[in-house]
Amino acid sequence: MDWECRANVTVTDLEELQELLLVNIENNKHLVTGSVRAKVLKWGEDVTEFQPPPDYILMADCIYYEESLEPLLKTLKDLTGPDTCVLCCYEQRTMGKNPEIERKYFELLQRDFELEKIPLDRHDEEYRSEDIHIVSIHRKHMNPPS
Template identity: 45%
Template sequence: MAASLENTFVREIETNKTDILKIHQLEVGDVGCVVWDAALVLSKYLETPDFDKGGLLKGKKILELGSGTGCVGIVAAYLGADVTITDLPDFVPLIKMNIEENKALIKGTTEAAPLTWGQDILSNNFHYILLADCIYYEESIEHLVDAILSHCQEDTEVLCCYEERTTGNKPQLQRTFFKLIDANFNTEEIPLEQHDTHFRSEDIHIFKFTKRKIS
């Protein structure tokens, strides 16, 4: 992450209760330095009737993987969840900045923690695992699936949101990811009509994964 935290611009996210969450992004840096559309779609999905407009998240323990700015995890914490927001160590200062910026509106708890997929395991007592636009680098796909699996209990729900990309090796990465996921999880795509009315797109998908039960 090459840019200084002094060089940021703010993305405002209006909640359904008309509160404004402010997410700092970096003017220069890696892909994790900005709020991607998939993060907005997943964030706003948490406020839909599927989650009783956010009420079902109150008191739930949530892990966000590959958080970048921390946008999704901060929205979950705003809705009352206890969230551990993670990414590579270089991104933790940006996540902490955004937690601090929004602390007056956060009703749950937040913790920014470094987590390297395939190496670190924080806990496996999470009700939900959230990830947005993490299917990106070929060398990280297996490690991402390992991180998801390592942090799941039998009843953990994983919400994976990603923008479908058709250039370069991206379609193959998506196929590889889902092949690995299918070996360990039941998968279900959330219908587009259940996404937020305004924050939805036909090329942005939300999937729910639940761990396969061993018979």
Template identity: 40%
Template sequence: MDTNTYFRYFDLESIDVTLKFCQYEYGDVNCVVWDAAIVLAKYLENLFVQKKETFESKTVIELGSGLGCVGLTAACFGGIVTLTDLSENVQQLKQNIDENKHFLKGKAQSITLKWGTTFESEPFDFLLMADCIYYPEVIEALVKTMIELTTPNTVILISQELRETEKQKNTWKMFIDLLTEYFTLSYIPEEEQHPIYRSSDIVLINAKKKK
């Protein structure tokens, strides 16, 4: 571990697990666990505690995994999870999976998936993504990937911190406008989210592919 790295711990109290992530003091957007990931991971835990959703034997894909908090949480609850990111970030993702592999009730693997490129796979039961809406130039590619990997039966959960700059507001609008052409969206109210790990500036969306 060099001076640029430090550990971040994330508790899943309901199953007595503490995930450990190696974060970087300086680096690109994948170098820390973002708040939107915490909100989504804690929502998954809530589904487990309140609705007995175990993810057991369900196939799960996470887009733009970063350090993998969301995907690893799904794997702790039994999911067969594919965590994905740009090729230059997959090694770091793999290290975090290895660090936590003894906690996984399901499975986790990391692979390269650049949005918009073809990825041969059966459709997934769940598609998860946290804080992936930053750059207008990749929105079309991201939605294309979402379309390719899902069916109307896929549960799609999107968590995003809404930022106040004009560029971020426009990018989010561009994403939502395109997404609603292919998916029906419902916003998960804060009261249905984790009682502590939720925030008025982070939206959680449940999307369903249109038939």
């Protein structure tokens, strides 16, 4: 496939992983036609420097311990606008508390967001797996008070 897409991208992680993000940006800059920057993002904290809301948020493997759920959901609510599309990719884990944490995350998420599970046959053939899930997430459209 031969296509070009220009995007302004912000990759985020904790402070201790910023150096690795910068290495990855440097190693892949030849693939970028827009801009890429690395920023610290701590769930639950202020996100005003990331405004206006992005068009897309790509999340990978962020559902793993119960204490992180509320801060993660707060950050998603604060980061997203009415047109933001969030793609959440996660590995379904069946050991210990993982199934309960996953269930609680999606239950809490559905208070403010609409979810659509992307069917496995739409995943990349090379990387698809029965235990890897992708969910498209959008803010619920709120009706103005009458």
